[in-house]
Amino acid sequence: MEETKKFIVPIGPQHPALKEPGHFEFSVEGEIVTGVSIRLGYVHRGIEKGAENRSWVQSLYLFERVCGICSHVHATAFALGVEKLCNVSAPPRAQAIRTLVGELERIHSHMLWLGVAAHEGGFDTLFMYSWRDRETVMDLLEMLCGNRVNYSINLLGGVKFDIDHAQRDAILRGVDFLEERSHHYLKICTTDRTFLGRTRGVGTMTREQADEFGMVGPTGRASGNKRDVRIDAPYASYAEFPVKLVTAEAGDLMARFDVRIRELFESFRLIRLILDNLPQSELTARVPRRVPAGEVVSRVEAPRGELFYYIKSNGSDQPERVKVRTPSLCNWGSVTQTAVGSKLADMPMILSGIDPCFSCNDRLVNIQRGDNSQVWTWEDLRRYGIEYYR
């Protein structure tokens, strides 16, 4: 088309396809997408800044609230980082329980994604079924710690809750049920013809593109990217209970379904292994109130991919700087890459294919123009936020 006027379809900030606010503009010719622009930042909450005037213990609870789906993994990353700064390591039983809850959380996150992605493709039956079965793992988590969302099982230096025999049996029963259901879902996602029509060859990322855009987690692994923090740099008790790498080669949406569901089986196996070999020890180690000065990088594998924490202490009882890089931020680039040339009807599925988590990845970048002030206070940030939306 020689016309400069483009037909732009806006998706968001409020749109039925989006469960969280983000703004996407797709310029289309007919049904084919010719350009994408992404604008994020509608749910910036200033958590990194907020941690700077809270104590280390308070910050742990704050970071658990970065994400509503993978809350445990954030707290784990922060706790592991702080423990490293203090030269303390949590007792083995605590590490195993952390790992166990992390895997339960991965099951819950992947099943949630399965439902959302199916819904975006108009397959509401799968959506309803997978969310019904997800209740099993939610109930297990609630049984362990009393909460469905923020499990709050981590402490600096250990965990709060132990697992007794009754809980162990309940988890094993739940895992058996979920494994059976997951086989069913894997079969649907790899054999159902109408569903394959919406996923096979859609949103394909090659290995090279995946590397170039720095894709992480199951999204990257579906493109044959062999990276998993649990294997490359084992944390908590992943060294004692190793995970097998789950990858696929195709890089399309179907491969992402495939990888995520097969990761569920790996989680089931790991949960059984941990429950059978739960080490006996204390649950907590003592962590000083003032963390020694220093800086540390803590990496964990969240359900969506590599979660990166940079923690800096100046020796006081509050962190000086915490930087969180969530996996969703790494994966956005792939959307801009795969969207062009795809059909508009596939956009919701391509968007949800990376399992995006919007509020986790919203950050404020301040570009200095002449002004010499380097550090914003909480007040500055708050005022900026109010002005921004005025």
Place this chain on the structure above:
Amino acid sequence: MNNLTVPPLIAFLFFPGGLFLMFGGMAYEWIDRKLVARFQNRIGPRWFQPLADVVKLLSKEEIIPQGVDRILFYLLPVLALSAALASALYVPIAGFAPAYSFKGDLVVTLYMLSVLTLCLGLAGANTPNRFALIGATRTLTQLFSYEAPFLLALLGPAIVAGTWTIGEINFYTQLHPWQMILTQPLGFVVALVGLMGKLELPPFDAPEAETEIVAGALTEYSGRGLALFRIGKNVELLIGLTLVSAFYLGGVGNPLLFVVKTVGLLFVMAVLQSLFARLRIDQTVGLWWRIGALLALLNLLVVALFRALA
């Protein structure tokens, strides 16, 4: 085997036209929603939910967006509903003889049923909303894909019965109850699935795919207009089910048979709705022209051969 008849004025205002159709349509919408909900392991709506929806919509403010043709905006929902209601006069609703009938009313009825879809498309194209525009394009694209196979499929029984009058075809199928379903299973399948395409039910709901284009062509409609379009769709569901049962399932001779056959069909449709992922619009068109039209033509060919040999 004679159908009962009703006086003209009652036919027009209450039965089978008018009020009966509206409430009947709501009842069928409820059955459909409830069945799909149960198949999806949900609880589903209570029995008065469709009525409550309509009452609520009718009492709401109707917002007219800037940049629309106001007359068209008001007229289209009315036109859509009245076309759907008018087509009921030629159809043996609830097992009674059609209120009116003339030679070739089958073709007129099918066109009246398409008016609703045309109105939907126009309503979408009338607003400057981008979701509505895409929805309208998809609605009309879908119309062009299912309409021909649907028509071809319904012509099969008409040719066998040797008449183009719906009432007479209904008599014929009542006299030969097993003939159509045994001789024309292909036509039956095409007609039933065509009806789903017509009503934009899943998996043919690309024109109103909420995760892509919000509510499609009806995005800008609220209040009264939306209520009328919804009633129109319900009426069309009822009429479509009646037509398919009358043509393929041995006719509808009395109210009991009518309810049993149409609800049975609705059950099959609800199963189909919950089985599949949404088809993209290009997949829908491909399906209809590559498979649907071929099946319908094959069906017609068999019928024609049968007629020539008999």
